[in-house]
Amino acid sequence: MHEQSLVQALLDLIEEYAGRYGAKKICRVRLSCGRVSGIEPACLRFAFAVQSQGTVADGAHLELDLLPVRIYCFACEQEIQDEAYHAVCPRCRGSAVVLVGGTEELKLIDMDAE
Amino acid sequence: MKIPVVKNVLDANNRIAAENQALFAAHQVYTINLISSPGAGKTTLIEKTIAALRTDYRIGVIEGDIQDTCDAERIAKLGVPVVQITTGGACHIDSSMVREALATFDLAALDFLIIENVGNLVCPAEFSLGEHAKVAMLSVPEGDDKPAKYPLIFHVSSVLLINKIDLMPYVSFDRERACSDARKNNPQLLLFEISCKTNAGMDGWYAWLRTQIASIRQ
Numbered sequence: 405m406h407e408q409s410l411v412q413a414l415l416d417l418i419e420e421y422a423g424r425y426g427a428k429k430i431c432r433v434r435l436s437c438g439r440v441s442g443i444e445p446a447c448l449r450f451a452f453a454v455q456s457q458g459t460v461a462d463g464a465h466l467e468l469d470l471l472p473v474r475i476y477c478f479a480c481e482q483e484i485q486d487e488a489y490h491a492v493c494p495r496c497r498g499s500a501v502v503l504v505g506g507t508e509e510l511k512l513i514d515m516d517a518e
Numbered sequence: 519m520k521i522p523v524v525k526n527v528l529d530a531n532n533r534i535a536a537e538n539q540a541l542f543a544a545h546q547v548y549t550i551n552l553i554s555s556p557g558a559g560k561t562t563l564i565e566k567t568i569a570a571l572r573t574d575y576r577i578g579v580i581e582g583d584i585q586d587t588c589d590a591e592r593i594a595k596l597g598v599p600v601v602q603i604t605t606g607g608a609c610h611i612d613s614s615m616v617r618e619a620l621a622t623f624d625l626a627a628l629d630f631l632i633i634e635n636v637g638n639l640v641c642p643a644e645f646s647l648g649e650h651a652k653v654a655m656l657s658v659p660e661g662d663d664k665p666a667k668y669p670l671i672f673h674v675s676s677v678l679l680i681n682k683i684d685l686m687p688y689v690s691f692d693r694e695r696a697c698s699d700a701r702k703n704n705p706q707l708l709l710f711e712i713s714c715k716t717n718a719g720m721d722g723w724y725a726w727l728r729t730q731i732a733s734i735r736q
């Protein structure tokens with residue numbers, strides 16, 4: 405649900421940088437966020453499609469890099485990546501783990517202007 | 519043409535949060551952002567906390583709600599300053615809403631500010647308000663799987679209150695699992711198991727708050 409607020413903030417940022425570079429139309433926007441950052445990619449895309457209408461990014465293609473979940477496992481003594489967070493180590497199934505990555509907040513990386 | 523940016527989308531929110539934080543620091547107002555699912559017991563906790571601490575501290579409350587004002591009315595009955603933020607559909611409070619609400623308080627006349635966020639375990643986690651601490655609350659009937667399912671809120675909070683422990687005999691809630699999963703998201707997380715109904719465990723919470731409120735005073 406908060407994707408609506410995120411997209412509004414994103415569009416403000418896009419307008420700011422498009423203006424700075426004198427871009428009239430943005431055709432591609434690249435974002436990144438962690439897999440457990442609380443963002444639903446489908447909601448984000450939908451909100452973007454609706455809210456970008458009439459803006460400089462109207463019709464722009466949205467690319468979203470999902471950063472993997474990373475846990476540190478005390479049994480394996482190493483950091484391990486996973487597609488989702490399960491509160492256990494995907495390697496040894498052990499429970500002595502700490503979440504160390506995947507919570508990164510939504511970032512605008514770059515964009516292409518026509 | 520490629521335009522490089524590399525900026526957090528919520529930078530604007532974070533900037534205003536930093537301004538709020540500076541206001542809290544300047545007026546020495548210890549501020550918490552209370553986050554939970556609807557019905558976990560946030561408003562009840564605030565009522566209890568006011569009753570326990572009001573003789574020693576001047577307390578204010580910001581109530582976030584999607585539309586109605588019942589919670590604000592509950593707090594207003596206690597005679598402490600309270601401001602209602604109606605988010606108009608948004609599932610979280612953001613820093614500019616808090617900035618607006620702060621303008622209606624006399625911050626110099628406050629020691630402790632409690633912000634009750636909108637009932638939601640996901641969205642409020644991302645929006646910093648300038649608070650000293652995020653306090654997450656989980657109630658026993660919601661189940662012990664929440665820390666594994668919604669890691670972010672436990673990751674960003676300083677404290678986890680497990681409320682309604684009086685209901686432990688009636689529902690299956692594995693407290694070991696809930697606590698250990700919550701700590702996997704945040705090894706520094708401070709845990710209090712409480713009941714706002716029987717007052718079990720509340721003294722620990724109050725003691726912690728007293729230490730925090732004192733810690734920001736010169």
Ligand SMILES: Nc1nc2c(ncn2[C@@H]2O[C@H](COP(=O)(O)OP(=O)(O)O)[C@@H](O)[C@H]2O)c(=O)[nH]1
Binds near residue numbers: 556
């Ligand atoms: N059994 C029990 N009920 C509680 C406890 N704390 C709150 N409640 C009840 O839970 C319901 C929701 O509480 P409320 O404070 O309005 O939750 P909020 O939506 O998080 O603000 C109310 O009926 C409370 O009386 C508790 O520790 N034990």
Ligand SMILES: [Mg+2]
Binds near residue numbers: 560561562589634
């Ligand atoms: Mg409430």
Ligand SMILES: [Zn+2]
Binds near residue numbers: 478480493495496498
């Ligand atoms: Zn392992």
